[in-house]
Amino acid sequence: MEAYIDSNIDIDSEYIEGQQSIIVSFAGCNFNCPFCFVPQYLEFSNEYLNDLKVIKSEIERISQNANNIVFTGGEPTLQRLALGNLCRFSRNFNLSTWIHTNASKPNVLRYLLMNQLCDNFIIDIKSPLEEDIFQRTTKSANFFMQSSEIISNIKKSLELLYTYLPSISVEFRTTIFPGVMQDEHHLEEIAKTISRLHPIWIIQNFKYDEEEGILNKALLKSIKERIPSYKYLEGIKENLQRRFPQIMIEIR
Ligand code: SF4
Numbered sequence: 381m382e383a384y385i386d387s388n389i390d391i392d393s394e395y396i397e398g399q400q401s402i403i404v405s406f407a408g409c410n411f412n413c414p415f416c417f418v419p420q421y422l423e424f425s426n427e428y429l430n431d432l433k434v435i436k437s438e439i440e441r442i443s444q445n446a447n448n449i450v451f452t453g454g455e456p457t458l459q460r461l462a463l464g465n466l467c468r469f470s471r472n473f474n475l476s477t478w479i480h481t482n483a484s485k486p487n488v489l490r491y492l493l494m495n496q497l498c499d500n501f502i503i504d505i506k507s508p509l510e511e512d513i514f515q516r517t518t519k520s521a522n523f524f525m526q527s528s529e530i531i532s533n534i535k536k537s538l539e540l541l542y543t544y545l546p547s548i549s550v551e552f553r554t555t556i557f558p559g560v561m562q563d564e565h566h567l568e569e570i571a572k573t574i575s576r577l578h579p580i581w582i583i584q585n586f587k588y589d590e591e592e593g594i595l596n597k598a599l600l601k602s603i604k605e606r607i608p609s610y611k612y613l614e615g616i617k618e619n620l621q622r623r624f625p626q627i628m629i630e631i632r
Contacts, residue, residue: 381432383462384408384424384454389438391446396478400446402439404466406453411482412519413506414599415557415586421454432462436469443473450502452480457488467497478502484520486536493544500549501541507554507561508569509534517561542577551580556613558586558606564616571624578626585613585632 384407395401407421407428416422439449449470456463456479467477479492480502492498507517511527514520521527541550552574556562567583574581586607613631621629 381462382429383432383459384428385430385435386428387430387434387438391442395450396448399448401448401450402442402446404449404451406451406456406459408458409453409455410458410484410520413517414519432465443475447476448478449475450478450480455482457481457485460488460491464492464497467492476500483534483537484530486533486540489537489540502551502553505552505554505570505574508566509573513561517557545577550577553582553584555584556586556608558603562608567616567620571620571627575624575626580628582630582632583613585610
């Protein structure tokens, strides 16, 4: 079987803090976030089309040096069969499986959960689940799918994950998008959405690799001027942490 997966597979100790994780990056994404931090994986580029045998042999080669395997991207759930196959394969090496997803494919998450293929989920929650700000943050709506449907799918994913607690772990990550998604009321709305899952929630300040990034220079300049300070974010965190003690909030 072939799939769009980068064969450059390595071990990272920061993706899941303090743990050694094999990082497998799937190419292709159904969102188009203006600040995308992995623009090389936005498209299903032929340079990433590989036989799963190649990917598996890389995983096997480094498996002894890791505790976890993280399937990320791009959006890994767009290639369901390859993802399921690699999750199953990873079990042979006693690796704890993690999927980092935008949660837009509840049916794929259901398939993974029902088949006990993954225990740990990192969910990128980009903005409050309201059409206007969600579209401005993700640019994900298109002719075939409107924001309302994408948001509804994300809500279905969250409901589904909730039903599998506590046998799975769920962590949320949100990236600040200066000038668009950075205010306390935005983060408060997200907190309301995720609090029921009692998760870890990592709020990441805006960071951008100017070499790799896709933002044009004028837009990047105006964004950079509006990047919030860590002090501002820590203040928001304190307020939210008081109101939502069931969430463990971290600013990075
Ligand atoms: S969901 Fe992730 S990979 Fe896809 S466009 Fe957004 S930041 Fe990039």
